[in-house]
Amino acid sequence: MNDPKTNAAVTYGTYLQVDELLSLQQPRSAGPEHDEMLFIVIHQVYELRFKELLHELDHVRRLLTGDETHRAQHTLKRILTILKVLVAQLDILETMTPLEFLTFRERLQAASGFQSDQFRQVEFVLGRKSDAAIARFPEGSRARAALQKRYSEPTLWDAFLHYLAREGYAVPAEQLARDPIEPIQPSEAVQQVLIEVYRRDAKIAELCERLVDLDEGMQEWRYRHVKMVERTIGTKQGTGGSTGAGYLRTTVGQNLFPDLWEIRTRL
Ligand code: HEM
Numbered sequence: 001m002n003d004p005k006t007n008a009a010v011t012y013g014t015y016l017q018v019d020e021l022l023s024l025q026q027p028r029s030a031g032p033e034h035d036e037m038l039f040i041v042i043h044q045v046y047e048l049r050f051k052e053l054l055h056e057l058d059h060v061r062r063l064l065t066g067d068e069t070h071r072a073q074h075t076l077k078r079i080l081t082i083l084k085v086l087v088a089q090l091d092i093l094e095t096m097t098p099l100e101f102l103t104f105r106e107r108l109q110a111a112s113g114f115q116s117d118q119f120r121q122v123e124f125v126l127g128r129k130s131d132a133a134i135a136r137f138p139e140g141s142r143a144r145a146a147l148q149k150r151y152s153e154p155t156l157w158d159a160f161l162h163y164l165a166r167e168g169y170a171v172p173a174e175q176l177a178r179d180p181i182e183p184i185q186p187s188e189a190v191q192q193v194l195i196e197v198y199r200r201d202a203k204i205a206e207l208c209e210r211l212v213d214l215d216e217g218m219q220e221w222r223y224r225h226v227k228m229v230e231r232t233i234g235t236k237q238g239t240g241g242s243t244g245a246g247y248l249r250t251t252v253g254q255n256l257f258p259d260l261w262e263i264r265t266r267l
Pocket of ligand 1: 093114115116225228240244247248251
């Protein structure tokens with residue numbers, strides 16, 4: 001079938017908009033410095049992957065809401081595979097030495113991954129919401145609108161708790177009516193439910209394990225990112241204005257779904 005806009009036959013280039021895609025890598029350094037291309041491409045690839053992750057996370061939330069456990073598991077597996085690739089990609093950037101980064105770092109001015117709204121959107125879906133993250137983006141921007149929309153939406157954890165309740169588990173009413181903008185706090189009653197799930201229901205326990213994989217996968221990314229930052233800029237301040245590695249270390253090791261971790265000692 002021909003392209004409906006131009007009536008020309010669809011090709012690889014037109015379907016994927018390759019010309020447009022290849023015009024988007026615009027180094028800011030004079031020369032330009034050799035390593036800036038790597039830096040730009042890696043970040044652009046991350047943004048595309050974040051887009052795909054959000055697409056899949058929305059899907060898995062919908063599938064859970066529709067009680068489609070098998071498809072939810074399948075989609076979670078895809079999400080986890082993407083996350084593995086996101087972590088592995090840091091290896092490529094780690095081939096850039098501190099001095100190579102310094103050849104163009106000043107050109108970044110205040111730009112930083114800190115300002116990736118899609119990363120914040122992923123955090124919001126997973127229950128780490130923050131007003132401050134929204135306020136950093138200008139009124140009327142795509143980023144701010146996207147974050148505002150996700151701010152009030154139920155998190156993946158909320159969808160999971162409702163799913164458990166529909167499966168007949170005694171999830172407390174206050175957990176089901178939880179305000180999705182609030183942080184996910186450990187709950188003894190939810191832990192009791194999860195212990196029962198693990199002992200009695202291999203299918204749902206498997207789903208829980210995939211959520212733990214997701215939690216661990218995000219933490220793996222944070223850990224690898226901060227190590228990369230340490231080896232590239234040491235303890236220098238970040239371009240985004242934070243203390244750099246010091247700030248990033250505070251974000252490592254925080255569980256997204258605390259109840260799923262708490263129960264392990266008691267199983
Ligand atoms: C040489 C490579 C990199 C360096 C030196 C670096 C450095 C930093 C620093 C210092 C911060 C803290 C905020 C700030 O003050 O700027 C930060 C945050 C962040 N960076 Fe990177 N980064 C690098 C590569 C990447 C890549 C490839 C990504 C992928 C998108 C990324 C995503 C992020 C995100 C999402 C944050 C916010 C983390 C949070 O607030 O929890 N960074 N980065």
